[in-house]
Amino acid sequence: MTCTGHESRFILIAIENSRFVRGKLLTNKQLQFSTRAFTTLKGICSGKNRLFCLMNSHDKDMPKRFVIQEHRRGDDVHWDLMLEVDEILLTWRLKMPPAQITVHPAEATRISDHPLRFLTYQGPVQNGAGRVGIADSGVYHSANETADRIDLNLAGRVLNGPFVLERADKTRWRLTPMRDQIER
Known part of the structure; x- marks a missing residue:
C-alpha cells in the first residue's frame, strides 16, 4: 500500500x-x-x-474516537462526553461519572461542539472555567443513527459495550447502557 x-x-x-x-x-x-x-x-x-x-480515516466502518472529560470548577463537577464525527467532537454534558453510567442511564445535555484537540487535552479551561481531566477514552462504532437516536458500541477503559444515546427534547438526551446485550 x-x-x-x-x-x-x-x-x-x-x-x-x-x-x-x-x-x-x-x-x-x-x-x-x-x-x-x-x-x-x-x-x-x-x-x-x-x-x-x-x-x-474515511472508512465508514472504522471506529471513531471518544472521550469523557471530568470538568471541575470549584465545588461543581460534571462530565463531558465527546464523540468524534468528521473534524469535530459532538459534545454532551453528563451529571454522573462513567463508572455509574455502566449500570444506570445518565441524563445528557447537548452543548456546543468541541475541537478534536479535546480528545487528549487535560488542564485548565480558558476564561477561568475550571480544569478538565480524562475520565475515560477509547473508540466507538455507531449504528442506526437518526436525529433523535444513536446506537453506540463503546470500547473504552470504563465504558464498554452497547449504549443508546437518545434525545428527550431539543437539548436533553439520555445515555443508556444496554444491559440485556451486555449480559449475553
Missing part, C-alpha cells in the same frame, strides 16, 4: 489485551511507507497481546 492523494488520512490503532490503547491520526505526509515497511512496523511493534493496525 503506497499512499497517494492529498486527502488520505489514516489512523494507527493500537490494541492491547483486546482493549483499545490509543489511536494516532496520520496525514498522508506522515504516512510515506509501503506495505512492506508497514509489515515490518507491525512485526516490530506487535507483542504477545499487542496489535497495531492501519485504517483509512
Whole structure:
C-alpha cells in the first residue's frame, strides 16, 4: 500500500489485551511507507497481546474516537462526553461519572461542539472555567443513527459495550447502557 492523494488520512490503532490503547491520526505526509515497511512496523511493534493496525480515516466502518472529560470548577463537577464525527467532537454534558453510567442511564445535555484537540487535552479551561481531566477514552462504532437516536458500541477503559444515546427534547438526551446485550 503506497499512499497517494492529498486527502488520505489514516489512523494507527493500537490494541492491547483486546482493549483499545490509543489511536494516532496520520496525514498522508506522515504516512510515506509501503506495505512492506508497514509489515515490518507491525512485526516490530506487535507483542504477545499487542496489535497495531492501519485504517483509512474515511472508512465508514472504522471506529471513531471518544472521550469523557471530568470538568471541575470549584465545588461543581460534571462530565463531558465527546464523540468524534468528521473534524469535530459532538459534545454532551453528563451529571454522573462513567463508572455509574455502566449500570444506570445518565441524563445528557447537548452543548456546543468541541475541537478534536479535546480528545487528549487535560488542564485548565480558558476564561477561568475550571480544569478538565480524562475520565475515560477509547473508540466507538455507531449504528442506526437518526436525529433523535444513536446506537453506540463503546470500547473504552470504563465504558464498554452497547449504549443508546437518545434525545428527550431539543437539548436533553439520555445515555443508556444496554444491559440485556451486555449480559449475553
